[in-house]
Amino acid sequence: MNTQLAVKLTGVDKWYGDFQALKNINLQVAKGETVVICGPSGSGKSTLIRTLNCLEGHDLGEICIDGVRISDNLKDVEKVRKSTGMVFQHFNLFPHMTVLDNCTFGLRHVRGLGVIESQEIARELLRKVQIADQESKYPGQLSGGQQQRVAIARALTLSPDIMLFDEPTSALDPEMISEVLEVMRDLSKAGMTMICVTHEMGFAKEFADRIVFMETGSIIEVSTPQEFFSAPKTERAKLFLKQILSH
Amino acid sequence: MITQITAVASTQAKRPVVRKSARDYLYIIRRNLFNSPVDTIVTLAISALLITYIPLILDWLYFSAVFSGATRAACNPSAACWIPIINFMDYYIYGPFPIDQRWRVDTSFVLGLLAFPLLFSQRMPQKIILMYIFLLPLVLWALLKGGVFLSDISTTALGGMTLTFFLGIIAMCLSLPVAIILALGRRSRLPIIRWVCSGYIELVRAVPVLTFLFMASLMLQLFLPGGVTIDVLFRILFVLVFVSAAYKAEIIRGAIQAIPSGQIEASYAMGCGYWKTMAYIVMPQALRNSVPALITNFIGLFKETTLVMILGLLEVMGVVRATFENAEWIGMHVEGMVLVSFFFFAICFSIAQYGAHLERRIKRTKY
Numbered sequence: 001m002n003t004q005l006a007v008k009l010t011g012v013d014k015w016y017g018d019f020q021a022l023k024n025i026n027l028q029v030a031k032g033e034t035v036v037i038c039g040p041s042g043s044g045k046s047t048l049i050r051t052l053n054c055l056e057g058h059d060l061g062e063i064c065i066d067g068v069r070i071s072d073n074l075k076d077v078e079k080v081r082k083s084t085g086m087v088f089q090h091f092n093l094f095p096h097m098t099v100l101d102n103c104t105f106g107l108r109h110v111r112g113l114g115v116i117e118s119q120e121i122a123r124e125l126l127r128k129v130q131i132a133d134q135e136s137k138y139p140g141q142l143s144g145g146q147q148q149r150v151a152i153a154r155a156l157t158l159s160p161d162i163m164l165f166d167e168p169t170s171a172l173d174p175e176m177i178s179e180v181l182e183v184m185r186d187l188s189k190a191g192m193t194m195i196c197v198t199h200e201m202g203f204a205k206e207f208a209d210r211i212v213f214m215e216t217g218s219i220i221e222v223s224t225p226q227e228f229f230s231a232p233k234t235e236r237a238k239l240f241l242k243q244i245l246s247h
Numbered sequence: 248m249i250t251q252i253t254a255v256a257s258t259q260a261k262r263p264v265v266r267k268s269a270r271d272y273l274y275i276i277r278r279n280l281f282n283s284p285v286d287t288i289v290t291l292a293i294s295a296l297l298i299t300y301i302p303l304i305l306d307w308l309y310f311s312a313v314f315s316g317a318t319r320a321a322c323n324p325s326a327a328c329w330i331p332i333i334n335f336m337d338y339y340i341y342g343p344f345p346i347d348q349r350w351r352v353d354t355s356f357v358l359g360l361l362a363f364p365l366l367f368s369q370r371m372p373q374k375i376i377l378m379y380i381f382l383l384p385l386v387l388w389a390l391l392k393g394g395v396f397l398s399d400i401s402t403t404a405l406g407g408m409t410l411t412f413f414l415g416i417i418a419m420c421l422s423l424p425v426a427i428i429l430a431l432g433r434r435s436r437l438p439i440i441r442w443v444c445s446g447y448i449e450l451v452r453a454v455p456v457l458t459f460l461f462m463a464s465l466m467l468q469l470f471l472p473g474g475v476t477i478d479v480l481f482r483i484l485f486v487l488v489f490v491s492a493a494y495k496a497e498i499i500r501g502a503i504q505a506i507p508s509g510q511i512e513a514s515y516a517m518g519c520g521y522w523k524t525m526a527y528i529v530m531p532q533a534l535r536n537s538v539p540a541l542i543t544n545f546i547g548l549f550k551e552t553t554l555v556m557i558l559g560l561l562e563v564m565g566v567v568r569a570t571f572e573n574a575e576w577i578g579m580h581v582e583g584m585v586l587v588s589f590f591f592f593a594i595c596f597s598i599a600q601y602g603a604h605l606e607r608r609i610k611r612t613k614y
Binding site: 084092 | 507509510512513514515516517518519520523527528531532535
């Protein structure tokens with residue numbers, strides 16, 4: 001198996017009842033690569049990214065994360081989840097814990113580290129996302145942008161090999177999008193393997209190595225940002241770009 | 248105009264203080280109580296009722312009531328007679344507990360009441376509080392029933408407030424963990440566990456507690472091999488715990504369902520397993536959301552302990568009634584019931600206050 005591959009999907013299918021959410025997905029992501037998945041709503045972007053850390057199961061095909069083949073085996077599921085960090089559209093911070101506790105939770109209960117060591121690691125990451133001064137607040141006291149930065153720090157605490165972003169800026173006020181994108185830029189520059197579902201075409205243009213365009217459960221185009229934005233191969237992508245960029 | 252606005256903006260605007268004058272109070276009274284002819288009539292009628300009855304009630308309870316004396320002859324027939332209550336107070340508190348062993352009851356009262364400041368304290372680590380709550384039933388059993396380190400006390404020797412307290416505290420402490428397990432079981436992905444828990448909850452909810460108590464006291468013996476007996480106290484506790492757990496399980500299940508699925512996903516995404524996710528993410532939030540309903544359930548459970556009277560156990564209501572079967576004091580039930588009401592009110596109101604305290608505390612961490 002190619003060790004340079006972080007993610008490898010071969011012929012992945014998924015159904016919700018009679019509705020086919022993913023159709024024959026083939027995708028390979030190399031280590032250190034930043035891949036942006038875009039497409040109209042309902043095209044299966046979120047479903048795809050959620051199958052990568054087993055929040056959704058898939059019905060057919062094979063998904064390998066860091067060389068581990070996803071199966072029903074709980075051990076594999078746990079391994080995959082530990083090697084991936086996920087950032088959600090609605091942050092999903094734990095409201096009953098302070099910012100610091102949110103970030104030490106995984107270290108203490110998944111990694112089994114002590115309180116002091118976990119706090120040191122968590123504080124370091126909170127500093128990285130520039131929110132260290134808010135550590136004793138509860139998530140509800142922070143703005144959306146701040147919460148999403150905490151969520152990114154929380155996902156990074158377990159030092160994942162791959163970061164998954166599921167529309168990280170869609171629930172934010174326009175003025176807060178840039179602070180979150182900035183953190184994502186830093187991560188991408190630092191060589192993190194990233195898979196982002198996002199409508200932020202600016203980010204895609206600047207930092208994506210490849211753009212994956214999806215429609216009705218299939219990948220219909222994979223190209224570099226230059227190609228994608230200047231000369232999209234498919235009509236559907238052209239229409240999508242026209243609509244998203246003109247507004 | 249513009250300068251005025253900037254002036255306001257630059258100095259922090261203070262909220263104006265309005266002092267109410269006597270005139271304002273008069274206005275408020277008039278607006279709320281005498282706004283229309285109907286209002287006026289209702290206000291006057293209620294005032295008249297209060298003015299007539301409050302003095303009568305106070306007079307009966309206290310001013311004309313008799314507190315000391317030895318026989319019924321000392322009583323005032325038109326007012327409360329507290330003589331038997333005062334004379335029998337020891338019996339009400341300890342029941343027929345052996346007098347030389349009463350320190351055991353006192354200790355368990357102290358231990359039980361100690362749970363309150365512990366629950367209210369914010370500095371005490373939660374682990375210690377949880378430990379205390381889980382150990383309390385065992386310690387109470389050992390103290391009041393004995394059999395392990397201390398001499399065994401027969402079940403018939405437990406009575407009065409001691410028994411009510413014993414049943415109430417143990418049932419309250421044990422029913423919550425059982426309820427949590429049932430609630431999780433009903434949401435389990437494994438069909439067998441789900442069916443068993445659902446079936447159990449539906450069955451228990453649909454049958455009156457009294458039926459279960461009778462069954463526990465009469466029917467159980469039929470199914471046990473000859474010679475084996477389970478103490479009636481144990482059987483009653485079993486019924487109280489498992490019946491109220493079914494109700495609590497439904498309260499908790501509702502609260503779990505109200506938690507956004509993203510919470511569980513976020514925890515799973517970090518590689519956290521089912522039990523840790525439930526213990527650290529779901530349950531803390533679910534229990535916080537169900538405090539008002541759970542407190543109501545606890546209060547109901549505590550009052551339900553009076554039902555054991557039917558099985559011949561003399562809890563507080565039983566001992567009080569018993570004294571008024573006494574030839575000397577026969578028929579003076581009202582005073583006894585006033586005492587019992589007061590006893591239950593004091594305890595249940597304290598539980599309610601604890602609930603209110605919890606809600607205030609939770610509010611502080613929730614925005």
